[in-house]
Amino acid sequence: MSKQIPGILSFIKEVSKSNTKMQYSTMNALQGVRKQLGDVEVNELLEWISTxxxxxxxxxxxxxxxxxxxxxxxxxxxxxxxxxxxxxxxxxxxxxxxxxxxxxxxxxxxxxxxxxxxxxxxxxxxxxxxxxxx
Incomplete structure (x- = not known):
């Protein structure tokens, strides 16, 4: 089991990096949507996504x-x-x-x-x- 730990930790680190990149992309996409729609429409969209x-x-x-x-x-x-x-x-x-x-x-x-x-x-x-x- 202890031999597997470095591999598991490496995998977790890679998943974390991918998730961070995905979050960054999501933020960029949201900024693009804000530019196109404006704050009021974006707020309405976010309210529609989650009440x-x-x-x-x-x-x-x-x-x-x-x-x-x-x-x-x-x-x-x-x-x-x-x-x-x-x-x-x-x-x-x-x-x-x-x-x-x-x-x-x-x-x-x-x-x-x-x-x-x-x-x-x-x-x-x-x-x-x-x-x-x-």
Missing amino acids: IDPQTRHRDISRKRRENTGDWFLRTEQFLKWRDYSQGSDESFENTILGVYGIPGAGKSVIFSFIVDHIQTAFESENEYCITWL
Whole structure:
């Protein structure tokens, strides 16, 4: 089993790279759609795709979240690389999007809600920051 671990880790890394590229392509496509349709039409399109309001869902999850849930995530290599990239200290394309993956019910939404709250608190005094989620 231990001989298989490097191969498994390599496979996971390749899948992660592919997923990051796919997310980047999706963002580019959405930007293209925004240019063609305009913000109102894009918002209508996104509402048609999902009737769940992300901000309402975030508030609901945030209220239900237990104290200190997600603190561990702020220390992960994935988050630190993403944070450092957003502060301009890393040039790697792979760190432009923070992806949280897992099976249904694993807690992805809870972790993401925690990250949103953390960023809002960390940048509260700054006038320029943007948080986007789909």
